[in-house]
Amino acid sequence: MISFLPNPRPVEPRLAPQYHAYLGSHPPVADEPRTQERATALLADAVQWRASDVHIEPASEQTRIRFRIDGVLHDVAEVPNFSGHRLVAYFKIQSQINATAIATPEHGHCRMAAGGTVLELRTTVAPTVNGEMIGIRLLDTQRPLLRLDDLGMKEEDQRHLRTWLEGMQGMLLVCGPVGTGKTSTLYALLHELQKEPRSIVTVEDPVECNLDGITQIEVHVKRGMTFPEAMRAMLRLDPDYLLVGEIRDSESAHVAITAAGSGQTLLSTLHARDAVGAVTTLRNYGLQLWEVAAAIELCVSQRLVRRLCTKCRSGGPPGDEAAHWYGELGLPVPEQIFSSVGCDACGGTGYQGRLGIFEVWRIDAEAREMILRGADDLQLTRHAMAQGMQPLLSDALAKASAGLTSFAEVRILAAEVRRTTGGLALRP
Template sequence: MASVPADLCHLFDCDRCLLFVMDQEKDYLVARETRVAVTPGSIPGYVALTQQVLDIGDVYDEAQLRDISPELQFQRGPDQRTGYRTRQVLAAPIVDAQGKDLLGVIQLLNPRSGERFSALQRECLQALCETLAVALAARQSPRFAATGGAKPARVHSAADADAAAALADKIITEACRLDASDIHIEPHTARGISVLRLRRDGALLPYAEAALDLHGALVARLKAMCGLPTVAAGHPVEGKLLFREFSQLDVELRATFIPSAGGMEDVVLHLLSSGAPMPLERLGMAPAAQDQLRAAIDTTHGLFLLCGPAGSGRTTALHSLLLQLERPDAKVWTIEEPVEILQPAARQVPVQRETGTDFAAALRAVLHADPDQVAIGDMRDSETAALAIEAALNGRMVLGCLPTASSTDTISRLHEMGSERFAMADALLGVLALRLAKRLCEHCKLAYQPGEAELELLLAEYSEELQKTDAWRADPRAAKVRIVNGWRERHGDARGGFTLYRPVGCSACSKGYKGRIGLHELLVPGEHTRQLVRERATAPQLRNAALAEGLRTLKMDGIEKILAGLTDVKAVRGAL
């Protein structure tokens, strides 16, 4: 059955074929490359419910989809991730001989001729579905079963190379389809299973379980795909997996293999960002903050820092700034661990600690290589920080990342690392703190008008740090009025009211959230803040000075995005 899609591509002369099989609960259609709910919102789901052949000339033509059904949508995520462009789709149901039970759906994509699927091809596909119905009806339960809920489905299979290869392909393609950032494979010897989990929108969620006797073969398969020795090394091993060598999906993954209890190995696969760097305007910054950021880095030298915990979007923002700074007469170097986003205009240096090339060593070398701009993926040690500040004062544009919590904490961290305070005050252009919050699903979010109590709560959270400033203490009521008037100007309706949104859940998102949105805190030091840097002021002193100079905190930016209808209070609190 695994060779059927390839055979059908050859038979119908099309780019791709997906053979969906109905799961045991009859809630989902499962294919090797994807999995969709049986709802009218997707093409396979619509075919399953109507049991009709569907022939669509252009799946990106929303008017054409609405003519078929108002709920019908084409999920563009896999196309956007892989760069493949789906145009035409011919889909047909696989129904048992009695015409009662739906067994699956076949979906053909993009005739290679570029012409529409012909009437003869549609008839042939229907006839083929009748034949496949016999095979599927006699087929045993699927070897692999996936779940998107909290209770994982058990996966039963023999521990052989073919099963491991199929499972490895399935996990990675499913992670791509679901826009997961990481895949975790965790053996549990006491329970006799291997647990598979996916990190989606920042949360690590159950995906499936596999029989423990398959775990060793799966680890060996993944190591082989990375070009690593398949035997257990007895120590952590890292590698890079180019999935395009094994599939039509053009995806790169960073693999980490770590010995764990019971002589087993845990595996974490991190899906690396693909494509070009993200333009600055797509980071989701407020227009005023974006303009302020552009002005801050509109120079040939200085130090600009990005901060936030792992998974906060630092690397994405770093490359967005490099793209903003790009000019043809500049020599650009980046130092990263690892290199995740390819920057065409830059020379990118991966840190290789096993050979003695850490961030400081790489930076020393780069500073002797005539740089105009340098981007440093991690500045957490004192030597790297000192070199970066010195380079910024010597006419280089330096961008650096630190794992600190806020913009002002970043300055305090540099003080703690022994950075020379006068040099730092002169070199510093600004600090951008980042977080990622869950974004409400645009397909199902539910609008409502907040009451006075909810708005008062938002105002209290928004002004929590502002209440420590002199301006607030001088006239709290006037300060509150200024904030609310600003909200109304930016987010209010014609009557001055607000519309907020709640998560619902649909076939596109399952739980009401889809994707993430950036929260930003941009500190561009004014003269008072810069003087406090020279005086090695405490973090609270720096914070109050920055707030007085107009700093919008991460929480403030999150509340602005709640009022803009992009997220909700729960998601913002979860990100901070």
């Protein structure tokens, strides 16, 4: 096979210090022992940098090891294919994947101790032209839950959420695409509820975090516990609060709306492009306008941006391109915009963790009337903003002005938000 392109991505050894230290003291050899030590060092590095995934990808001669950190893949090491192959084989065995199955994609899981915590590994192996590649999703089972204060939500919006939780009625929905932190927000709300002597039942697929004092039901299709079945079980328990991991189809939408319409308090996530988009999504699941209007109380739309490393960030006057970008949106050009160059503290990435970007829509009496009359997204957005809802992009720009995130991150978010909301992102 002819390779025309050199791999353009540089390896960042600062993101895998323990693995590289191990390679230094035990260089890869054809018949290498101690694969377990190599794997453990790699996982410890992944824990240190809060990686959500580890990829081991063979090319023609070298195998690249990558971490996904804050949603972005970084190349952290490159080793000879024989060494990479041993790592793949090791993780396959640990994850109880048939070691001889190399022609088809396989899935497995296991728990491993590394970096001072216990990781749940969800492993996928796929055949490639250069050999097997492996993708490992890492869940830190001992990671502390985020609190409402930690999410990056404005105090005023946090107050709306807390007020709703105290009021105990209707439905709160956290909306956004996959991987935007919706579940973390739900767990943060559960944490608020744990303080009160109230009964809470959840239906999750899977349960990502065990919580004391809360009844958690896990979906298990093979054992007959389907999502709708689990939701019916949840309703029979008649709790004060119901949490549904995700409203994902017509059946779960109907069960959720029935619960919320009959005086129970329900929290869930929904795949909707923005806060008012929840109405459209629920209608697409076959719910009637009056059902939606009666049940929804609060819709939170959210995204994630990377948080600038405070050690290497710097502000400076915007260049022509940035000034043009602000001008196109009809916004005043800020005096300075922030970026970062990467340092030891952030492993050269320029970022440390992520930050939520939020839009919180409180459904008032007039909005309910509008939903009943079949108002479209544009009309609902105009009304919501007239009532004080700050759209996603405004929240992102405010956080960029404060130096919490970079201009580059806001541009990425803006492109996505404007695409999905048809340019409605900033002004109705």
